[in-house]
Amino acid sequence: MYKILKACNLASNIFLMDVEARRIAKACEPGQFVIVRIDERGERIPLTICDYDREKGTITIVVQTIGASTTRMQKLQTGDYFMDFVGPLGRPSDFVHEDIESLKGKKMLFVGGGLGTAPVYPQVKWLHEHGIDADVIIGAKTKDLVILEEEMKAVAGNLYVTTDDGSYQRAGMVTEVIKDLVNNEGRTYDVCVAIGPMIMMKFVCLLTKELGIPTIVSMNPIMVDGTGMCGACRLLVGGEVKFACVDGPEFDGHLVDFDQAMKRQNLYKTEEGRALLAEQEGSTHHGGCNNCGGDR
Amino acid sequence: MDVLKKVPVREQDPKVRATNFDEVCLGYNESEAKEEASRCLTCMNAQCVKACPVNIDIPGFIKEIKEGNFEEAGYVIGKSSALPAICGRVCPQESQCEGKCIRGIKGEPVSIGKLERFVADYAMAKGIKPKKSTESNGRKVAIIGSGPAGLTCAGDLAKMGYDVTIFEALHEAGGVLVYGIPEFRLPKDAVVKKEIENVIALGVKIETNVVIGKSVTIDDLMEKEGFEAVFIGSGAGLPKFMGIPGETASGVFSANEYLTRNNLMKAFKDDYDTPIRPGKKVAVVGGGNVAMDAARTALRLGAEVTIVYRRSEEELPARVEEVHHAKEEGIIFNLLTNPTEILVDENGWVCGMKCIKMELGEPDESGRRSPVEIPGSEFTIDVDTVIMSLGTSPNPLISSTTKGLDTNRRKCIVANEESGATSKPGVFAGGDAVTGAATVILAMGAGKTAAKGIDEYLRAK
Numbered sequence: 001m002y003k004i005l006k007a008c009n010l011a012s013n014i015f016l017m018d019v020e021a022r023r024i025a026k027a028c029e030p031g032q033f034v035i036v037r038i039d040e041r042g043e044r045i046p047l048t049i050c051d052y053d054r055e056k057g058t059i060t061i062v063v064q065t066i067g068a069s070t071t072r073m074q075k076l077q078t079g080d081y082f083m084d085f086v087g088p089l090g091r092p093s094d095f096v097h098e099d100i101e102s103l104k105g106k107k108m109l110f111v112g113g114g115l116g117t118a119p120v121y122p123q124v125k126w127l128h129e130h131g132i133d134a135d136v137i138i139g140a141k142t143k144d145l146v147i148l149e150e151e152m153k154a155v156a157g158n159l160y161v162t163t164d165d166g167s168y169q170r171a172g173m174v175t176e177v178i179k180d181l182v183n184n185e186g187r188t189y190d191v192c193v194a195i196g197p198m199i200m201m202k203f204v205c206l207l208t209k210e211l212g213i214p215t216i217v218s219m220n221p222i223m224v225d226g227t228g229m230c231g232a233c234r235l236l237v238g239g240e241v242k243f244a245c246v247d248g249p250e251f252d253g254h255l256v257d258f259d260q261a262m263k264r265q266n267l268y269k270t271e272e273g274r275a276l277l278a279e280q281e282g283s284t285h286h287g288g289c290n291n292c293g294g295d296r
Numbered sequence: 297m298d299v300l301k302k303v304p305v306r307e308q309d310p311k312v313r314a315t316n317f318d319e320v321c322l323g324y325n326e327s328e329a330k331e332e333a334s335r336c337l338t339c340m341n342a343q344c345v346k347a348c349p350v351n352i353d354i355p356g357f358i359k360e361i362k363e364g365n366f367e368e369a370g371y372v373i374g375k376s377s378a379l380p381a382i383c384g385r386v387c388p389q390e391s392q393c394e395g396k397c398i399r400g401i402k403g404e405p406v407s408i409g410k411l412e413r414f415v416a417d418y419a420m421a422k423g424i425k426p427k428k429s430t431e432s433n434g435r436k437v438a439i440i441g442s443g444p445a446g447l448t449c450a451g452d453l454a455k456m457g458y459d460v461t462i463f464e465a466l467h468e469a470g471g472v473l474v475y476g477i478p479e480f481r482l483p484k485d486a487v488v489k490k491e492i493e494n495v496i497a498l499g500v501k502i503e504t505n506v507v508i509g510k511s512v513t514i515d516d517l518m519e520k521e522g523f524e525a526v527f528i529g530s531g532a533g534l535p536k537f538m539g540i541p542g543e544t545a546s547g548v549f550s551a552n553e554y555l556t557r558n559n560l561m562k563a564f565k566d567d568y569d570t571p572i573r574p575g576k577k578v579a580v581v582g583g584g585n586v587a588m589d590a591a592r593t594a595l596r597l598g599a600e601v602t603i604v605y606r607r608s609e610e611e612l613p614a615r616v617e618e619v620h621h622a623k624e625e626g627i628i629f630n631l632l633t634n635p636t637e638i639l640v641d642e643n644g645w646v647c648g649m650k651c652i653k654m655e656l657g658e659p660d661e662s663g664r665r666s667p668v669e670i671p672g673s674e675f676t677i678d679v680d681t682v683i684m685s686l687g688t689s690p691n692p693l694i695s696s697t698t699k700g701l702d703t704n705r706r707k708c709i710v711a712n713e714e715s716g717a718t719s720k721p722g723v724f725a726g727g728d729a730v731t732g733a734a735t736v737i738l739a740m741g742a743g744k745t746a747a748k749g750i751d752e753y754l755r756a757k
Contacts, residue, residue, distance in 0.1 A: 023511045037467055043561065043569045044467070069569050084467040086505035224561070227465050227507055228691050229475075229533040230553035234544055241537065241544065246693065263644025264546050 002085035005058060007078045010147040013065045014115060015074050016050070022057035024049075024087045030122040031093030031218070031250055034059060035226045037084035038076070043069045046223045048119035048195075048249070049088065050148075059085070062118035062147065089226045090249045093123055093193075094216070100130055108134040109181075109189040109213070110156075111174050111204055113196020114141065117148050119218055120195050125155045133157030135187070137177045139196065143168035174200060175207050182211055189213050194253060198265065202258035209254050217253035219244045221265060235261050300403025303332040305410050310624040314595055317479045317564055320621060321385070321410075326366070329414040333361035335399060336406045343396035344408060349741030350448075352376040354393055354408055361411060370419040373412060374426055378451035378495055379444060379740065381420060381487045382473060384413025387737045388615050420490050425497045432499075433457040435754055438523040439500075440508045440694065443471020444736045445529030445727025447495050448743030449750075454498040456751055461523075463506040468560060471531055472728075473736070475560040476552070478589050480596070484559070509697035518722060524757070525722045525750045528709060529743060530694055532728035536686040538581070542638030543684070547573065547646035551582070551590040551685035558593050575599045575681025579649055581635055582685030583607065588618040590683045591627050601627050602677065606634040606654050606667040632656070634667065636674065638682055648676050690729045698723070708732055716746030717753070724750055 006018040024034060033048045051060035065071045076082075095103055108127070112120035117138050127134050136156040140146040141164045153159050162170035162177050170177060174196075181187045192215040194204040201217040208215040224230040226245045233244040238255035242248065297303075306322040307313075313320050324332060336358040344354045353372050360369035373380045389395070389409035397405030437453050439446045442464040450460045468474050473488045482488060496502065508514060508530070517523045535550035537543050557563045561570035574597030580590050583605035591601045603622070605612060608631050612619055623629070632654045639648035653673035656665035695703045702710040702719035709718055709725040716724040726742025728734055 023506060027511055041562075041568045072569075084505050086465070086467070086507060086511070088510055089507065224553055224556050225466060225475075225533075227510075227533070227693060229535070230556050231535045231537065231550040232553045234537075236544055241539075260544055260644065264544065 001081040001083060004076055004078055004080050004082065005056075007076060007080075009074075010062065011145050014062065014145070014147055015065075016060060016062050017076070018053075018058045018060050019082060019085055020057055021059050021085045021087075024059050024085070025052050025054050025057045028052050028059065028088035029092030029096045030126045031096070031119075032088035032090050033119075033220075033226075033249060034061065034085060034087035035089060035223070036061070036073075036082055038069060038073055039083045042072070042083070044084075044224060044226070045069055045073075046089070046220060046226055046245075048218065048220065049122060050118040051122055051125070059087075062115065064115045086226070090245060091247070093250055095123075096126070103127075103130070104132055106132075106190040107188060108132070109178070109192045110134055110136045111139070111178070111192065111194040111196070111200075112136065112152075113139045113174055113194070113200040114145065115147075116194075116196030116200070116218075117152070120193065121148055121152060121155075123193065124152065128155035135181070135189075136160070137162065137174050139163070139174035139177070139200070140168075141165065173203070175203050178204065178207055178211070182213075191216065193217075193250075198258055198262050201253060201256075202262075205253040205256070205258070215253040216250050217256060218249045219251060219256065219261065220249060221261060235264075297331065299335055300399075302335075302404045302407040302410075303328050305407070310621075310626075313480065314625045317596055319483050320480050323417060324410055324414045326364075326418075329361055329366075329411060330364065332407050332411060333358045336362070337398055339398055343398065344393040344406075347392045347396040348376075349392065349737045350376045350744055352393075352412070357415060358406070358408075358411060361415065366415060366418045367422065367424060369415045370424060373415060376744075377740065378426075378448050378498075379491045379736075380412050381416035381491055382444070382482060383737055383740070384409050384411075384416055385482050385487070386477060386735075388735060390616060392737065416491075417487075420487075426494050428454075428497060428499050431457045432459060434459060436461070436521075436523045437750060437754075438463060438517050438521075438526045439529060440514075440526065441465075441471055441529040441531055441727075441729070442469035442492070442502060443473060443529060443531050443727065443739060445531070445729075445739035445743040445746075446471065446527065447492065448740040449527045449529060449726065449747045450500045450743075451495045451498055452744055452747035453750060454495075454500045456747070458751075458754075460499070461501045461503060463508055464502060464504045465507040465530075466560065467504050469502045469504060471529075475556045476586065476589070478555065478559055478593050479564075480592065481589065507693065509693040514694070514698045514701075514720075514723060524754055525724065527716070527743070527746050527750060528694060528718070528723065528725040528729055529727045529739065530691060530729045531739075532688045532690045532733040534689045534691050535684065536688065537684055538635065538686060540635060540637055542640045542646070545638055545640040545646050546644050547575065547680055548638060548682045548684065551580070551586045551683050552688065554590050554683050555586070555593060558597075564593075564597060573681065575679075577679045578602070578681040578683060579604050579630075579635075579677060579679040580683045580685055581605075582687070583612040583614060584685065584687065585614045585618055586687075587683075587685035588614045588622050588627075590685050592622055592625060594681070594683065595625055595627060599681070602630050602679070603627055604630045604633050604635060604649075604651065604677075606632065607664065608632055608656060611664050630677070632667065634669070635682075639676070646680055646682055649679050649682055650674060650676050688728075688733045690732065694729075706732055711746075712749070714745070715749030715752065716742060717749055722753065724753075
């Protein structure tokens with residue numbers, strides 16, 4: 001069992017938890033993820049590591065409620081336990097193993113879209129701790145969904161926040177900010193790291209390809225075991241089949257087949273939706289969702 | 297009673313069992329077991345024992361059954377095997393013990409597997425636990441993986457007095473016994489969990505959710521956590537795909553994913569959150585035991601299921617019993633057929649599979665006649681789900697994070713057959729991680745060999 005030492009909401013449907021997991025806190029690096037199971041009946045949910053404290057032995061996760069399991073997870077409080085918490089899984093971000101001096105000569109741009117801000121944070125923090133300040137763009141649908149702004153400000157070089165509806169700071173998509181920085185402010189970047197919804201990563205990659213900025217994305221597809229066993233997380237990268245769990249989760253964004261990945265992501269959408277409905281409606285759920293067959 | 301024939305074993309009716317996940321084979325009762333045991337000739341130079349990878353004293357335990365000493369029969373098996381209820385169910389007895397039975401020359405061999413199962417189930421029902429070693433020598437050994445190889449190695453070492461910890465990557469112990477083999481063939485709570493509890497009763501500790509190579513490395517276990525020897529029994533968990541067009545479409549699964557969702561994650565039970573898309577028309581590509589397991593699972597989830605296999609029935613690598621059960625339940629066999637492309641609709645879903653007819657040519661390096669395409673014989677089958685069951689290979693997570701551990705070109709860990717020793721001092725290996733995908737009992741045999749090897753190594757150290 002893995003104790004939740006802190007649980008709080010960052011937005012109405014986004015929450016943060018510090019979880020005691022000593023082995024993982026000791027071994028993890030930025031870019032890696034964990035798999036979490038609430039209880040005996042829960043799914044195995046892959047979540048990117050948002051922060052870690054090697055001394056305290058804790059891992060920070062940030063979760064958005066999207067299905068039955070994550071809705072159930074949000075109900076957990078400080079002092080509750082996760083049944084299972086395994087990791088660190090996947091490969092660390094490439095820069096972790098790069099030569100620090102050559103890394104210092106690089107201009108890096110991080111783009112976090114929505115929940116994607118959470119996995120961007122430990123990377124920017126790691127760089128900051130190694131004397132490198134990277135520029136960061138945080139994008140969100142609206143003001144209330146901007147997360148980790150203060151934390152990011154403390155470790156980033158320049159921080160730009162943009163909201164789709166213009167309710168906070170800049171208005172528009174993250175791609176608008178990138179264009180603005182490069183075309184109007186004359187900034188140059190040697191590498192861009194974009195993490196967020198697949199559709200955002202796709203459009204960032206289309207833009208950065210045009211601008212000639214190598215771009216790394218973090219993929220979080222359907223997964224079961226997270227150790228290379230099930231193959232559910234397979235993606236096409238440069239025409240080759242890769243497993244996000246062991247070959248990734250970070251890939252060269254200019255080589256990822258996003259259209260195919262987005263189609264695969266829909267695989268369990270209906271079933272997840274079904275489970276969510278059943279959870280919300282409880283014993284009053286008698287079908288009507290066109291999925292569960294409860295009315296048949 | 298016809299002494300040339302096995303006492304028939306009761307099974308669930310095929311029509312009924314095709315709709316449930318309860319165990320297919322119901323096993324012998326006491327009188328059936330005694331009757332079948334009476335067919336054993338108690339050979340002095342028993343061939344069956346030699347054909348058993350863990351050398352169970354087969355005539356010895358059957359003799360106890362004959363005399364009605366079922367508990368004693370359990371102790372006889374327990375000397376050689378820690379997992380008799382499992383082996384009695386999933387061992388390929390026809391090619392091992394029963395394959396060498398003298399009775400089999402003229403008539404049917406003694407039903408050794410079913411008798412072993414009877415003895416194990418009897419002991420479980422009576423709550424008989426193995427005895428813990430009294431003398432602990434305090435020396436720590438780490439076992440990686442809690443499948444058949446790891447459990448056997450751990451059990452044997454614990455009996456010798458070692459302080460044994462098993463590290464398991466998944467959230468539940470059992471490895472392939474839990475994620476791979478379905479409930480209807482090997483009940484999880486009633487059989488697998490109980491046998492694992494027996495291993496724990498010997499003093500073995502199990503730490504789940506530890507991915508060796510990620511959470512901690514073998515070097516750290518040995519240098520920082522005080523383990524004097526390590527056994528790698530991490531299995532062969534990496535699925536293979538064919539590399540044909542359409543394979544990344546939604547609705548294409550590896551057998552591992554389909555089975556893991558259903559077995560480990562219990563997707564077939566309504567009160568679990570795990571989603572599974574059972575499919576209405578399912579094609580399973582492959583002809584091994586795993587393919588049969590996936591096919592029969594899909595059938596139970598309500599699908600019409602076709603096995604697509606490129607060779608003929610004779611070459612099916614699955615156990616005869618499994619093929620027989622699959623046919624009884626209504627699985628369609630499309631043999632001498634090979635997929636060439638998975639057809640995908642505009643939303644990225646599987647909507648059919650293009651296949652080509654095959655014929656058998658000259659024997660290949662495996663001795664099996666290799667299938668050759670018949671030109672112009674392409675046809676399309678109507679499916680919405682494809683399960684790829686083409687075999688698995690060892691996971692490189694451990695070999696790639698452990699310095700000095702040699703692997704061969706198939707990514708299998710190289711280990712000495714006599715001792716299980718690898719190229720790295722103090723590190724032993726066995727089971728599918730060494731051989732590539734094989735059977736439960738061969739993995740157990742390797743676990744046993746390695747336990748002996750580790751004991752000798754640590755005594756000499």
